[in-house]
Amino acid sequence: ETGVTQTPRHLVMGMTNKKSLKCEQHLGHNAMYWYKQSAKKPLELMFVYSLEERVENNSVPSRFSPECPNSSHLFLHLHTLQPEDSALYLCASSQDTPGGSLFYEQYFGPGTRLTVT
């Protein structure tokens, strides 16, 4: 619907598993984001890629590892997660300006509901 797709939509994994979340945007945007949404908490920005370079990393634990191979695709690699990492993980994209102003509206995917057991 918004031009941003995420797979899988639901994921259950054990603490010793390794999995990856995938995001793809079909909007021609050049900036992509990962957010974590937990109940009763504000949306937490995890990573920002602008022009395929990581420009923001909000002190996210190393068990989360992002990858942005091109401007249309974004991955979040997961390993050795904890139960408190269970949340809705949202991907978004926007059009960055040459000056680097990430001021514009963001388009979100439907999210991946992650449960860590």
Next chain:
Amino acid sequence: SQQGEEDPQALSIQEGENATMNCSYKTSINNLQWYRQNSGRGLVHLILIRSNEREKHSGRLRVTLDTSKKSSSLLITASRAADTASYFCATAGANSKLTFGKGITLSVRP
């Protein structure tokens, strides 16, 4: 922090009534945005208002911004059951990050 804080946390109204949601923030902003999220889905952008604008309309939505009070309001007129969702304000400041509040849960009763 410049994080927006929405008020009230939850709002329940009858279909046809107007819904007013407020957002306050603490530091100067470039713009303020409102988003909607239906249960278990991604956020959908509703409207963006720049710091030099005072009011903006989009269909049944009206957004105001008062930079002197560091506050914004979102008015949904003639609400419908389909407007039931969570609504978030997000502020974009000098550091270019978009910072979201915790959201307001709006329930519109048929």
